[in-house]
Amino acid sequence: MVVSSLQNAVLAAFSPDGSLSVAEPGFRPRAGQTAMASAVAEAIENREVLVVEAGTGVGKTYAYLVPALLSGQRLLVSTATKALQDQLFARDLPRLVGALGLPLRMARLKGRSSYLCLERLERVRQGKTAPQDPQVLRAVAAVERWSKITRTGDLGELSALDERSPVVPLVTSTKDNCVGSDCAHWQDCHVNLARQEAMQADVVVINHHLLFADMDVRESGVAQLLPSTGVVVIDEAHQLNDIGVQFAGETLSSQQLIGYARDVLRSTSVHARGMADWLVLCATLEQAMRELRLQAGKPPVGGRLPWQGVTPQGLDAQRWRAALVHLGQSLRALLTPLAVMEAMAADLQRVYERGAELLTRLARFAAAADEDCVRWLEVGTQQLRMLESPLSIARIMRERLLGRVLDEENHSDQRNLDKGASWIFTSATLGRDAQLSWFVEPCGLRGARVLKVDSPFDYPRQAGLYIPQPFAAAGSAQHSQQVAQLALDGAQRLGGRTLVLTTTLKALNSISAALRNGLGLFGELEVLVQGEAPKLALIQRFMAAGAAPQAPSARGCILVASATFWEGVDLPGDVLQLVVIDKLPFPPPDDPLVEARSRQLQSVGRHAFQDYMLPEAAMALKQGAGRLIRSETDQGVLAVCDARLATMAYGAELVAALPPMQLLLSQGEFEARLEALAQRRDKA
Template identity: 35%
Template sequence: MRVLDFEISDWFLQEGPFAGAIPGYKVRDAQIQLAQAIDETIQAKSVLVAEAGTGTGKTWAYLVPAFLSGGKVIVSTGTRTLQDQLYTKDVPRLKKIMALPVHVALLKGRSNYVCHYHLDRMEQDDRSLRSKEEVVQLRYIRQFADRSHSGDKTDCAKVPEDADIWGRATSTRENCLNQDCPFVKDCFMLKARRNAQEADVVVINHALFFADLVLKEEGIADLLPAADTVIFDEAHQLPDTATRFLGDTVATSQIMDFLKVTEVACLSQARDSARWSEICKKVEYYVKDLRLVAAGIDKLPGKKATYEQIPELDKFNEALANMEDELDKLVRMLVAVQERHPDLMAAAKSGTELRAKIYRWSHAALPEVEPDSAEENEEPENETSADTSKKNRQQDILVRWVEFGLHHLRLNSAPLSVHTFARYKKPEQAWVFTSATLSVYKDFSHFTRQLGLHNARTERWESPFNYKDKALLYVPNHLPETQSPDFAQAFVDTLLPLIKATPGGVLVLCTTLRAVDYFAHLLIKAFDKEDVDRPVMKQGESTRGQLIQRFRQHANAVLVGSASFWEGVDFPGDILTLVAIDKLPFAPPDDPVLEARIKACRQEGGNPFFEYQIPGAAIALKQGAGRLIRTESDWGVLMVGDRRLVEKPYGKLLWRGLPSFSRTRYLEEAVSFFDKSEPPVDEANQT
């Protein structure tokens, strides 16, 4: 039963409570219809996949039925940033207007909460601090921990969230002492989990949702409370998040850190039991030997190799087995003395988990790879029962690959398919998936097929924004092909007149980090030559948050970024009036998981280009294009430098999936768009 016998639409109508509380409120039919569809899904305990264009107001469209449902609701967002925004901005505002006694809790992963035990250990061991800056940061964290109610590192303003010290001031599942911790009564993480158990609505992120699923699979206590409804916002990220979390990663740097902590703990608390330094040094030797044997991977594309591609595979397997054996001996000895002290217990727990991960990686089996059997341009067919059975055969197949880093080697594994995700839905639960980018030219099958949501109800609503008058899509007709050595310079030469003409900021979205550096260099060079007075910022020179803040502060900055800037950034009004995309965002060909999925698709007679690469590029392009228009008053030009968008037959699947921009291929028309466009008029901000 719902808390109040209101029709969902009553809240959103012109005579409703929202209109009375928000100046300039506008009724949006799409928002009402989305809210009604979500309410019906909650009541029916079914599954809804809902695409709502930018400006629909999807946040309130799902929060209103969530607040009124009368059951336990989990809202999962794409990132911690969105999670914080939802909890600190949208939820309090809506609760106030609706005047409902809804208890809403925020819950994050354990790495976000200060750990009293590990903080205390750092304060007692000067060797754990790596710089004078960390001495100051430790003092700030201690002050924060003493006065904070949440212990959430996001609230510790004086220490950046990405500061290295947080890795030692928080706990991991492996080194958490749980009920054996001397500070268990003060534990911020346990308090947050208890609060979540008592709440009506719990705001989490996708990473925590999948971490909970993994623990359930391993038979370990749940992280999340049982829920009647789960709402996935920014749901387009779920397939990638599922792939990452349902797989595994072990880096040699993790093993080395474990050895350092173990040696200190053992020499302090169990010196008489064994020659700990000698034993740890032996494991360290085999860790270094493994990296040495794998050095050939450094010369491969992306410095990574699937298991079958590892140079001198027999030697690699031998080195890995030697490392496993020595690590196993150390862990067994740790387990034997772990009862002596909490530090030994934490070390034994960490070692056991590392050993298990390495064992799972080294003993995973892949099926024989059959020869490719499909032509690249074969059209995809509709899904049949045969398709379903072949996906079931992929269910337990793991893709394994190795990455060679500057100071580490990383062993990765991921499931070939994540379509089994759907089986985690309980019959008494409702699931809602919503995002601005879930369909590929009005077709949801790519998304639903990936997650196994075959019986889901699918609905979509266009953005209410006037793209035709407010935005222009410009695909230059004169640029060379993207693989040409002249492309980058020609792209910047074409972009320069637009930068000079636009009154607002510029976001240049690249498909690779290498392109970020190169385009930033070319832009700075061009600005010097043409005397353009605009700051150029690039991804990597500062944290993402700092770059976003600086971009907002400047009236006319140029920000060059890659993957993390294609979504989740909002620059309304004149802050951003020009978005430039260098190439169509096809996934990199050296992605081991994509490579394995492409092979499997070909083996089954499918067409991987149309089943994987085109849908992935279409969704990413929609996300990048979505940075331009964020409110009804926004306006500007979207430039895509890749001619394939309009000159290749498959390009239609991409640009037809975008909002209804006006379109041109001529630079003069793109420049004149800025001349004839009127400055935006401020209107009410309606979530």
Template identity: 40%
Template sequence: MQEPLISEIFSLDGPLAAMSPGFRVRTTQIELAQAVERTIAERSTLIAEAGTGTGKTWAYLVPALLGGGKVLVSTGTRTLQDQLFSRDLPRVREALSIPATIALLKGRGNYVCHYHLERLQGEDRALKSRGEVHQLRNIQTFAQQSATGDRADLPTVPEDAEIWQRVTSTRENCLGQDCPNVRDCFVLKARRQAQEADVVVINHALFMADLMLREEGVTDLLPAADTVVFDEAHQLPDTATRFLGSSVSTHQLLDLGRLIETAGLAHARELTNWSEQARALEQATRELRLSCAALENMPSRRVTFEAFPEPAAFDIARKALQTSLDAVGQLLASVEEKHPDLATAARTARELSERLAEWGQPARGLRSDAQDLHQIVRWVELGLHHVRLHAAPLSVAEAFSRYRQGGQAWIFTSATLSVHGDFSHFTERLGLQNAETVRMESPFDYAKQAMLFVPQSLPVPQSSEFLPAFVEQLMPLIQASQGGALVLCTTLRAVERVAALLADAYDRMGLSWPIMRQGNGTRRDLLERFRTLDHAVLVGSASFWEGIDVAGDRLTLVAIDKLPFAPPDDPVLEARLRACRSRGGNPFMEYQLPEAAIALKQGAGRLIRSETDWGVLMVGDTRLVDKPYGKQLWRGLPPFARTRVLEEAVEFLTLKQA
């Protein structure tokens, strides 16, 4: 029987329209689906930028289900993962009447671990509050009743609750086949289902973890696939950088010390004084923390290896810690076969020792061939109670492109992959220069639905007067839109300041509308309140620039304080800019500007989510208009109507409100 044509499936007489009231035929959606279908047939690579409203999810799911063979769909966030698995995939599968099996697979940290849950139950003193006692009871009941063990299915325990770290496993402390609970393991169940399913929904972090393990010869995390779809693909370069690097923290070392003492005393008491061994490791770890005290005076509390302010003390402390870690690691290696807990401690000691050793080679002031070849950047980050040593590759292009398995079709899609139609910034970062690129415009009438407002005169963004002036211009727009505003800031410090300035302005004007800000609740809680409360304003940074989909009158104003240039003290960015300069390039034009353009487009994309949405996008940073490079930024935005006059923006909102 011949497969139906893509154009027929997406027609008004097709199966998608039959199950979707209000279905519209979108030419760009059909074109995207046909491009995906062609890529799958040719086993080639497609990079598709699909403007908001294109319907890209269905556009890739239909051809993937029809002819993709074994399919992996990788998303940017766990939230989108859950949405694909529980809503989009079942609906498309039902519409097409295809008996495809689907599975959801997340990283092991998302699944309750029976072994660690039982251990925590036996260590009541490890619980830090009555709240944790209550949370543990909820998790115990959940583990007995759940078919998946996925913590996303237990909303009564917040996703960022610290207790999750103690009732889930890590690659280091998983006992594998030695675990007494191996037959009930939620992680292994999820992986078995993924091996057997036709379509598996994963996330970018898991995909990169699999890449890392394959580099080490481990191939049982993700199943082999014929087709891989990367949704929200603009996040991939940063995820790849994070996962292809390594880190070791004083938290991990102190946890290891506790594990060494507990396991050693319980299962190999006769070998050594395990309490002394653990104390020696803990003391060496604290000495490392003390050697980084100079970072407290640095604005970002982080510094590259080469620029360390007091290097001698740090180098001595790192070497002493390495010696202590290696010594206890050798003791553990001699008894690791006695018990799974000793094996876990030995494996963790080996892995942390290997990561720590990266900080001794090459020595300070020297460069090695390996260092030049892999272009690794190393930096130290000082937290409130910990130090973390990071190493990351300057470029992930070679490793990422090398991972591709022969005969696979790769599809990358997002609303933000190009800079004014140029995909080179994305393709070069992932080593995808030979891919086909297509750009699908949004079907929305942006010129009628929305207006871009850039104030005529605000202080320069670096000025202490900037944020007060920004909020002063913002207040009339909030009043005209009756709330329903999302304020996106480039730093967490600005989030606090803007929220405080808005609260002061509300007090002066006698307004009692709700103001929510990042940090006062989980992201999920804040968004849920924003969707349900009248006249709400939500102030956020970073993760609030994307993945927010609030249609209708609940969101009619998006305000961005400054152009989203990455902070210059980011060690990886700093090293990439230096490398660009050294080869005679222009780091601002080649790297910083394209990154800012994509981030700005993401933030602006929060405003118009459907054909009937309307609103104003305010950008407080006048460099968008005043600087020569600003044209490259605003030309990448949707074609909104534009103004620099506050009264015109207020009038636009007032008329739409009426």
């Protein structure tokens, strides 16, 4: 094997006396990390597509950053969330660039909804969109004070502002309501400045949402970056397909249409006052939208209605169709006078083009969905969204992003090496088999080079797996009560330090309520619940409690969470010693996307449960289990409160997907392990 100059430079950097060891006293070479870095260097040299599953603790961030930075090529890194994006940009990259002594310009680019819009803030200040809620008014005032000192306009700088706050849409723009170059603040626009900075940088950090949100060159800015990028790294790649299908399809919401009507009324009052009965036309469109929402009925469990034909499941076809047609007619009636007047002002031209696009989208939802797409209706208490997405991002990845053909039989890249970028996809969980087909197939990457790097952790020594038996059946009335009792017993032995991961919000509410009832108002432990505070605040409170000495007045914490807490949560050391998973995380069978993917597999003679549901559960379970052991010195117990893991034939496959923890066969062994953890902590 011929070692390239880049590989030599990478191996030197990771050596015991290399630049990383010199710059970071705590750095220790790891065989897996060096092997991954060498493979990334080779892929960059050969301009290949490389898929790497790097087990927890490998140090994958440095393993891809070092060769990418040393290559001298422009680097684009995409992360799964804005939180990971911020961590990479603010902590990992500066530290590494300094260690390698590279004079590189770095930039972070997010979607426009992450940046303050000066024009929208001015409208709020002038009372044109003034909120009435006093709390919202106070939050807007805080944003205005911050606006005078921020350089980036990134709302992430405001730690007290939750991204779900109603203030965010008031002070940010969308593609639809941005007034473009006619804006008085165009030269100072934070979105434009962020894109300009990204275009001039050597290293750009984005997120998966931005990668897919709008592939049009004029909107996201990403399409402008890709042609001049030599290396593209997709970190936390296991989320790529799910995020991609959300943005690769079509969406039409009641908020878009009602917001459009109000923007038309505002624009015409300035540029076309009295030239049509704008108030009636806009009010008619809003009313038609509300009528369509009424036809959707009460929000269903889960909020989604499958939509296989021309009518969403369970709705009256005739009434739905009549309401949809009336909405289209109302939108067309508004566009008719706008078409005559659009040349009078750029603002009128923009709203006309925007309305024409909305009408085209509405016509799409009035017809049957394409065979290779899934369509559904999301119904809220007052709003609805019509959505249509492809079942996977395979075609989009091959045709619109990678720009290459992968030879699936010979597992080779058939692209001209003089063009395009090297693509590196990596995560701790990408598949159960050697080909990582759970990730590779839906992402259109069959034929890519694949590498699996095992975790350096000694799982049999560091962690135990407990499957309590007998136990109430998952989904039964008693199940959540028993999960709460197991978590409470364990947390009381450990002084808190317990994370409960649930598969549904219903279970989250039931388990947290049972824990609080069991502890009482002045219990020795505090129960933290997802949704009652921002995610970062919950994690900081949990970490502070776990790190505190066990003084008589100290209160440990039990954190009960779902959804986003299954991954991306790093709680190393003795802060977290027990992870409780309520039940096996199978995809909900009534979810429209799950139903459509199952039907597609069955249509070609494959087994939906074995080929889709089981691999999805295995990857989610592995992600949840990954919260427990985060360093070589961590120790803890994973309790999965689902007897199917031990009693069903497929349980062995799921256990095999987990790290090789020691199996705790009885309640006595479970309690003994917890007692050993408590004693270990007390001695520390």
